[in-house]
Structures are given as C-alpha cells and as structure tokens.
C-alpha cells in the first residue's frame with residue numbers, strides 16, 4: 001500500500017514590518033527551554049530577516065520520562081509578564097526566575 005507523504009508546513013509568523021508571512025529559516029538551541037529561531041519575510045520587496053525566541057513555558061501533559069533538572073509550572077493558561085496577582089502561599093510552582101532560561 002502506498003501512502004501519500006504530506007509536506008510538513010513550517011511554522012510561520014507575521015513580519016513586523018510589512019505584515020507578510022515570515023518563515024523559519026534556521027534555529028539554534030540555546031538551552032533545554034530556549035531555542036532561537038531565525039525568520040525571513042517572504043515578501044521579496046521587504047526581505048526582513050529577524051530572530052525570535054521559542055521558550056518552553058509550562059507543562060500541559062507531564063512527561064513519561066521527565067528530566068529532573070527541568071521544572072515547569074503546570075497549566076493550560078499562562079500568566080502574563082505584567083500579572084502581579086499574588087500566587088497563593090500553598091502553590092508550589094517554582095518562581096519564574098527558577099524556570100527562566102538564561103541566554104548565553
């Protein structure tokens with residue numbers, strides 16, 4: 001039986017200058033939780049090349065083979081960076097500083 005191979009589509013975002021599609025060209029691992037992506041705008045008249053960070057921020061389904069060095073908060077929703085709502089005292093989530101990757 002012959003199976004049809006589908007071409008994987010690469011993730012893309014909008015170019016911040018011209019709002020056209022910008023596709024990932026390369027990526028580089030910075031740490032277990034951080035990968036830096038290099039995008040190029042597909043509008044030939046623009047040609048903007050830029051970098052963006054892809055950061056693992058939380059666990060939705062726990063790993064079956066967890067790395068003890070990786071500690072991520074659980075949850076389906078993320079707290080925004082400017083959310084100053086205090087976390088209840090009985091919440092054992094690690095502080096943001098403990099999970100934030102340190103760029104090199």
Ligand SMILES: [Zn+2]
Pocket residue numbers: 015016017018019020041042043046047048
């Ligand atoms: Zn552009």
